[in-house]
Amino acid sequence: MAISRARAQDYAERLLSRPRSDIPLTLRRGKGGVTLLHRGRAVTKCHATQVGALQAGFMAEALGIEVPLPGEKATIRVPAGVLYRAVAISSLDLRRAEARIVLGQHLATAHMQRTAMRSFEA
Numbered sequence: 370m371a372i373s374r375a376r377a378q379d380y381a382e383r384l385l386s387r388p389r390s391d392i393p394l395t396l397r398r399g400k401g402g403v404t405l406l407h408r409g410r411a412v413t414k415c416h417a418t419q420v421g422a423l424q425a426g427f428m429a430e431a432l433g434i435e436v437p438l439p440g441e442k443a444t445i446r447v448p449a450g451v452l453y454r455a456v457a458i459s460s461l462d463l464r465r466a467e468a469r470i471v472l473g474q475h476l477a478t479a480h481m482q483r484t485a486m487r488s489f490e491a
Contacts, residue, residue, distance in 0.1 A: 377404075377411035381456045384412065388449045396429060397442040403428070405455060412452070413459040423463045427472060431455045431479035447483065454479040 384392070384407055395406040402417040403425035415425035429436045429443075431454050437443045447455075454475040461468040 374414050377413050378456065378460070380407075380410055381412040381452070385449055385453055385456075390448050391446050392449060392452050393444065393446050394432065394452065395442050395444050396432065396434060396437060398425075398437045398439050400439075403436060405432075405459070413456045415459050420463055424459050424461065427463075427476065428455045428458045431458055431476055433480075433483050450482045451479045454482075 392407060394412070397404050397406060400417065401414075402421050403415045405412045405414070405428065413428075415421040415428060425436050431451060432445055432447055433451075434443050434445050458472060458475050461472055463469065463472065
């Protein structure tokens, strides 16, 4: 069954409307691309194109994990701010120079948020 990016991102908006410090996510790679899931529901998707592969790689970097091999999945728990940046990265048109600047900011902020949350938990 195909996943609509618009419907997935509507769900992401609802999920992000309530800030949380520990959101369980699954990054799944299939024939159609890479999908980010929360409790089995799609939050966003990167299509199986050259741009989609770049988006998926940077989205995984923001989450602090590797893109899984085809047919596999990876799980992670992240704060809402990191999820917000991962969803934003999945929507960037990385063919544009301006998007690369925004990408750098999202990656830096996501890294900071992931490491800050670990230091609070320790």
